[in-house]
Amino acid sequence: MSILVLGSGQLARMMSLAAAPIGVEVQAVDVSNHKIVDPVTKLASNHSLDKILQEVDAVTAEFEHIPEDLLATVHASGKLKPSAEAILTGADRVREKTLLEKLKIANCPFDIITNIEQLDAAVEKLGEQLIIKASRDGYDGYGQWRMQNKSELTTLKQTLSKLDLNKVPLVVEKMLNFERELSLVAVRSSEGQLAYYPLAENLHHQGQLHVSIAPATNVDEALNQQAQQIFNKLAESLDYVGVLAVEFFQLGDTLLVNEIAPRVHNSGHWTMQGADTCQFENHIRAVRGLPLGSTKVTSHTAMINIIGCSSFNRDMLSIPGCHLHWYGKNPRKKRKMGHFNLCADSYAELSKSIDRLSEYVPLEFFPMLTDEAARLAKL
Structure with missing residues (x-):
């Protein structure tokens, strides 16, 4: 095989x-x-x-x-597997938005511009607080611009006018005051068998994922069902085979799709120690036509990205439930060098493990740890 x-x-x-x-x-x-x-x-x-x-x-x-x-x-x-259509949709925000609108899946209010002069109309339509995204090749905060008020419009237009918008259009989205970011990682076989991991809660810094907590806190069955139904619509429409990640913004009881990723996903790395079958094995099973593995959760898990940092004390491996995954890459700013998975029996114990981890790593590279440990301790 x-x-x-x-x-x-x-x-x-x-x-x-x-x-x-x-x-x-x-x-x-x-x-x-x-x-x-x-x-x-x-x-x-x-x-x-x-x-x-x-x-x-x-x-x-x-x-x-x-x-x-x-x-x-x-x-x-x-x-x-998955299909070229699915991969192209994940690579192009215009295709992605077109699919979401076709399937009537809630997402951020948006406009698509192919000429910089169209930005004025987008501001009138969506308001002055905007996130502007290149439709292709943007990730981890790259290829994105923010506008907080109209006074920034002239400077922003000067910056964006240097781009070839006919080749790579811009997706202009209304900046929403959402409560948090969640993601669903799930897998579909070629026979249509489905297996879902629980929603994960994702914490970003400067446009890049730093921490995922799984299962996400304060998630009821209705929210899980909403996420899974959205996954089903997308997977069935694309005749999808393999792992697909769907990123959401939560506003009250409603989930809005931020983007989809037709592949194994950073916010699913927690499954390597926190689930019965990890996302990577389940993806291999699906594309090879093998039965899908159980997605049963085996522990509360924090996945913590190691970004741009190569120097820290490996003694953190003394923390119970601490697992280091090192990618063997040369360090540079904003580069994902590896990740930790911290596993515990409860959110309270997970909070203690995150606190202990912060004693071993340079906190300038891990800006979310202290606050997240405090948040989990209050649950």
Whole structure:
């Protein structure tokens, strides 16, 4: 049994590590040069992409921003899961918004502009507090701009006028006063079998995910059902196979879709220790046509990203329930170097573990820890 992953980063690595125990071999392709590599060792193979495509049982992707010529080549093999349509939808906010509107799924009020002069009309329509997003290639806070009032409009237009909006339109969204950000990671098999992980609560800093708490606090069955019904609509419309992540803004009892990610997702890393079957193994099972694994929660878990930091005391591994996942990358600003999973029997115990972790790491790289430990302690 073998699978090829489009992309050779940490998500491909974690898929490979999860696939090995169930007897599935994973290879990866560097999308920049089409070279086949081992996703764990990064050693290059002598095999060509064409040969690998003939040999593998299935092809999947670790991220959505794949060159369209490569995506077309892989699509022609008939082995790509999820589909090219799903990957293209996740890569393009215009396609994503079009799908959400078609399925009547609630999302942030928005406008799409292909000419900078259309921004004035968008301000009149949506108000002066806006988030402006490049429709392609934006992630972790990149390719995004904020406007708090009209006095910033002239400067913002000067900045955005340098972009080719015909090639990459902008999605202009109304800035909402939402309560929190949640995400649902779930998986669908080729036969339509579904398995849901619980909602996770996500804490961002400067546009980048820093902490996920799972299961999310203060979630009732109605909110879970709402999230799962939205997932079902999306997955059925895309005839989806594999893990799909849906990110939400919560406003009262309502969930608005922020974006979708057609792949294993950072906010699902907690499943590596906090669930019976992790998201990576379940994705491999789905795309290879194996029965899906149980998504039963086994502990309260905090997933904490290690961003731009490589120097800290490994003695934090003495904390009960602390698991370090290191990606082996060279450090740079805003780069995800790895993550911790902290597991505990309750939110109160999880709070204590986060407090203890903060004693071992440089807090300038982990700005959410102290406040999150205090919040969980009050539950």
